[in-house]
Amino acid sequence: MGAVRTIQRGGSRFYLDPDRPEIKLPGVTSIISMLPKPFLMYWAAKLTAELAVDSLPFVAQMAERDRQGAVDYLKGASRRYTKIRADIGSKAHDLFERMIRGEFVGRVHPDLEPYRVLFADFLAKVNPELVRAEDCAWSDRYGYAGSFDAILRIWLDDERRPTPDRSGTPVLLMVDWKTSAATYPEVALQMAAYANADLIISPDGSRESMPDFDGAAVLHITPEGWALKPVRIDADVFDLFLVLRKVFVWDRETSKTVIGKALAASTAALVTGTQRRAG
Known part of the structure; x- marks a missing residue:
């Protein structure tokens, strides 16, 4: 028995069953990437x-020496920005996990200090109980897997506000940390997938059934502040995720089989009289 491993195939992440390595399931985020995002083209x-525009003299000088290098520099703008944000997000997630597990983190990089301060504020004002963190949600039934951020228990008063003294009603939540500029609707698809998985697989390979949840929430945390927002993970949301699961099969498998070999084709390109005379 071992940990779940992941591999990349065709730009998508797959999770390997630790007991049955021949079984690989697509990751939740790879499935959600099937959702059309036309705005990304305009953003890029x-x-x-x-x-x-901002680096015009530099780009002009580069283009004089290496035109292709200048083209590559410009077309890589969105990729570089995404990588920088992803690196900060990964480091912040690691910080959040250590803090919610009660680890003393001490000094952190200046880029992470705002996240440390604000996450500590969240812990003080909500006082959640950590149930699980950074484990693998696995679904043999629907054929997907993914790593979730946390399962938390929090206590709410009659107005559905957290009670840090835990005097309210306990609720079990699937929770995701987001450090992006905004929270986007796709987080509901992601969390519905995790919450509706069959199993939780721990780093040591042990398995247990996914619990029943009272709901889900996203902790949106940026250097400016934090907000704990409820997220829908009902049947309608999960059904849409399952549609994307089918689209994933179409994109990665079925689409490559639907057009067969030509039944007939031209044997040579037509050469006109004008072309022959020119030769």
Whole structure:
């Protein structure tokens, strides 16, 4: 018995069953990537245009020496920005996990200090009980897997506000940390998938049934502040995730089988009289 491993295939992440390595399931985020996001094209174009305008002399000098290098520099603008944000997000997630487990973190990098202060404020004002963190949600029934951030128990008063003294009604929540500029609707698909998985697989490979949840929430935390927001994970949301699961199969498998070999085709390109005379 061992930990769940992941591999990358065709730009998608797959999770390998630790007991049955021949079984690999697509990751939740890879499935959700099937959702159309036309705004990304305009965002990437805007980022590239801004970089070109803001660094015009530098780009012009680069283009004189290496035109392709200048092209690559500009077209990589969105990729570099995404990587920087992803690196900060990963480090912040690691920080949150250590803090919610009660570890003393001490001094952190200046870029992470706002996240440390604000996450400590969240812990003080909500006082959640950590049930699980950074484990794998696994679904043999529907064929997917993914790593969730946390399962927390919090206590709410009659107005559905957290009671840090734990005097209210306990509720079990699937929780996700987000450090992006905003919270986006796709988080509901992500959390509905985790909450409706069959099993939780721990780092040591042990398995237990996924519990029944009272709901879900996203902790949106940026250097400016934090907010704990409820998230819908009902049947309608999960059904849409399952539609995307089918689209994933179409994109990765079925679409490659639907067009067969040509039944007939031309044997040579037509050469006109004009072309022959020119030769």
